[in-house]
Amino acid sequence: MKPPLFEYVAPHSIEEALEALASDDMARPLAGGQSLIPTMNFRIAAPSRLVDLARIDALKGHAVEGDVIRVGAMTRQRDLERDEAVRRANPLIAEVLSNVAHIVIRNRGTVGGSIAHADAAAELPCMLLATGGSVVAHRAGGERTIAADDLFLFHMTTALEAGELLIEVRIPTLPPSTGYAFQEVARRHGDYALAGVCALVTLEDGVCTAVRLAACGVASKPTRLAEAEAALLGAPPEGEALARAASAARDGATAADDRQASADYRKDLVAALVRRTVAKAAERARERA
């Protein structure tokens, strides 16, 4: 199916893009087009104007700066996945990205586009929550930073306002003594996750001194697993504590039955994935110590 008629503009600067968005309520930014164009072809979305961000050099590129990885919104997912400096600074990013769709889609899809799209089952929003990252947004007359904890409001809904442009994604580097893991279950490799869990575990003398867990696919938005984190904090990441964490994650999953999976199945998945990712992250934390 073809999309409904739309106007197309291709600005060369952030300022021009903001103007093009501000002058039409129904205008939308176009990044890699890997989600927006299919939704237009299915007539789920019908923007009157597409503001193509592809020619704006200021939105491209990424760099490791101190304890943060700064990623321009238009950085292609595959470029970030393959960057050696990024892998050294936070290897979780490549592990997560290898689960996003397929290579051809990651060659076009952007980091900013995936975060702004905010699918509840998407991997990158889950990673941003788990790492405690943030985004920088611009609108006419201002800039603001939004923490991942405040960004994701609902499936495909973020705190970004109409006319506001996501400029940069900021991902913390992996802290010392910390292990990481991302795992998901999907019907086929490259599909959105039925459930996925991202774990960061910091160990001192075998005890968890910091834990961050986030899940995708099991609620109406990517979700921090705060009660599961609390069950692990101050304990070795195994045995009773791990069982309590898995059980808390299971109880916290709120996704309803749908065509892909029953609610109970997703609950079982998130519990199993908490066990697996925490164990893997703990193993890596020990290796790094």
Ligand SMILES: Cc1cc2nc3c(=O)[nH]c(=O)nc-3n(C[C@H](O)[C@H](O)[C@H](O)COP(=O)(O)OP(=O)(O)OC[C@H]3O[C@@H](n4cnc5c(N)ncnc54)[C@H](O)[C@@H]3O)c2cc1C
């Ligand atoms: C077959 C297939 C399988 C896929 N599987 C997965 C998967 O398993 N996991 C997954 O996470 N994704 C998956 N995707 C989606 C893919 O990762 C997309 O690349 C991503 O969701 C959107 O990125 P994009 O750059 O293509 O954004 P676009 O499609 O161009 O835009 C997406 C939305 O974000 C908005 N937007 C884009 N950039 C900005 C910005 N800078 N500021 C404000 N708003 C902006 C757009 O207006 C639009 O509403 C799949 C896609 C396909 C086609």
